[in-house]
Amino acid sequence: MNDSLCRPASLFGEISLMRRNSTSAPMSVLNHNFVARASRVLQRLGFLSCLLTVALISLLALVMISCGDGTGASAGTPGLTFSNASLKGQYAFSFVGTDTGGPAMLAGTFLSDGNGNINSGVEDSNAISGILTNEVFNGTYSIGPDGRGSATITNSRGLSHLQFVIISVNRALIIQFDTFASGTGSINQQAPTDFNVSAISGAYVINFYGFSAVGSSYVATGILTADGRGALLGVIDENDGDFKPNLPLAGTYTLAPNGRGTAILATSSATSHFSFYVISRSVLTFVELDSLPFVSGVARAQQGAPFAISSFSGDYAFGAGGQTVSGPFASAGRLTADGRGTILAGVRDDNDTVNVTRNLAFTGAYTVSPQGRGTGTLTSPTTSYTLLFYMISQTEAVLMSSDPALVSIGEMSGQQSAPFGDSSVHGRFGVMDSILTGGLEQDVVSQITIDGAGTGHGLQDLNAGLLPTPPTVVTATFSISANGRVMATMSGARGQSDFALYLASSSRAYLVGLNPGVAERGLVEKQY
Known part of the structure; x- marks a missing residue:
């Protein structure tokens, strides 16, 4: 859990502190042309709308990064208890959020000692205020029995704070919890035996999101094939309001002993530079190191080809x-x-x-x-x-x-375990969602216990437009249809809200808010 804290904190700590104290960053890492271009673009597109677009999309990547869906036998058992020892080892993280300067994306790695300390943290960040690589951080964390935790991250620019919920010893969901920055992310335990170029081999499905070279909202997916020796080939489909299908892609990659890699990807029209972090040979998380395009994403190893x-x-x-x-x-x-x-x-x-x-x-x-x-x-x-x-x-x-x-x-x-009913969902769950309401981004992380009879209760942490709130009791009622559609009403720090959830299994669900004037997207994962 400390890992999850570390990641988000470091991610957001880097971003938020970089934005708040951008003058302290070396001039070599600040791209003033990017700041000017991004300012014009964001004014044209609608600044907050674009930021939330990235926040909404990034939550989907968190699901894809997950190394498990919580179907283990211990999931939701009454004796399930977490502590600082719940996360110990090396973890990778990815994070997307905003601060007072604009959007920011981060990825990195750190070590957690299982005793509340975060060490050997390294991250790469891309924000309106500049691009920073190989930034060092450390920190401390504390985890409660329900898996909710907090962390303080320290880097060269000062302190930042995180709130999180542990899903398992392998994974946590996090939010930034400061008055100068907010955002969502995850941490995932790494497999150091895969920290070599030869382990990164075969076809990967990529999922990228962010801003295009002209600053518009951007998404892309495709196939990237690594040869295990540092060469990449593939094809990508892009949509930034101008759909471009089947673009040939080629590039190179390197990988350091700490699991941090670099990659160059080129199409006929653009060359992009990335850092990436190995969660395992099957899952990689990326952040771009160019001023524009400005994207991050995930690559997942493909299985089962050829398809029909x-x-x-x-x-x-x-x-x-x-x-x-x-x-x-x-x-x-x-x-x-x-x-x-x-x-x-x-x-x-x-x-x-x-x-x-x-x-x-x-x-x-x-x-x-x-x-x-x-x-x-x-x-x-x-x-x-x-x-x-x-x-x-x-x-x-x-x-x-x-x-x-x-x-x-x-x-x-x-979908697994259909047909569903109210009794299909029970146990302890982590919930994370991102919202745009009243012109402000709000990020929420909650721990909820569901009784299998359509009700739930727990605690919720909310950063409401850069206004962190004290932990709030959250209650929920659910009605689950046989096809896995869930109608839910939750009452917590934001008052009462309505949602639809769709079950992928009894342990994982996709969430969408149903409240007028509020775009909201989230995910639900069972603790185990």
Whole structure:
């Protein structure tokens, strides 16, 4: 848990402190041209809207980074107790947030000693105020029996604070908890035996999000193949309001003994520079080190190729976030694929801050290539979306809108344990969500115990527009349909809010807020 704290803290500590005290950063790391360009872009696009778009999308990547879904036998057991010893070892983190200067993205690594100390922290950050690489940090943390914790991170610019909830000894969800910065992130235990170039080999599905070279909201997905010797080849699809499919991609990568790597990726129109951190040979987390584009993301090892149309078959839950012409967009839903190119029994809930659409039924059609690249159309009585997806496996995929009017990316997971009911969900859960309301970003992390009869209770930490609040009691009521759609009402630090959740399993769910004027996206994971 201390690890999770460390990560977010370091991530946000770096970002927030960098923004607050940007004059203390070496001039060599400040790109003044970027500041000027970004200021013009953000004014044109709507500053807060763009920031939330990144926050909403980044939550999806946190699900994809997860090394497990909490289905272990110990999940939710009455005797489950956490402490400072719950996280010990080396962890990687990724984080996206905002401070008083604008958006910021970070990734890094640290060591946790299991006694409340964070050491040997190194991170890379990209923010409006500049790009910093190999920044050193350390810190302290404290974890309670319910898995809720706090951390203080120290770097050359001062202190920052985090709140978090432990999912397991391998993973935690975190938020920044300062008056000068807020954001969301995760930490994940690393596999040091994979800290070598030869371990990074084979095909990876990538999921990138952020801002394009002209400052508009940007999402991308594709296949990146590593040869285990430092060379990369692939194909990428991009959408920044101008959909660009099947762009050839080539590059190189290196990897240091601490699990930090560097990568150069080039298309015919642009060359981008990244740092990345190895969680395992199957999961890598990226942050770009260029002024613009300004993106971060995840790469997941692909399994099961070659694929066919029959590879996409069965029940799936999904979550997505991004930007429409109306503003930030959040969506969650479920569908059934028949393995022959037809989508059946689809239903979803959408919120773009102007329109809230509940329980919208849809059907559709799809194709799948041998490389796992799929295309599809989702059709309802009121809307029609075109999309593409890349299969990570037969039960997981990255999905992205190919509609220029909807810059959105998400994840799809095969549903397990259906049909569902109120008794399907019980035990202790971590919840993290990001919200835009009243022109301000709010980030929330909660620990909730659910009784299996439709009610839950716990504690919640909220950073409401750079105003951290004391821990607040949160209560919830749920009604779970057989298809995994959950109607929920929660009362906590923000008052009463309505949500739709879609169960990927009894241990994990995608969350979308249903409150007018509030775009909200989140995830729920069972503690174990």
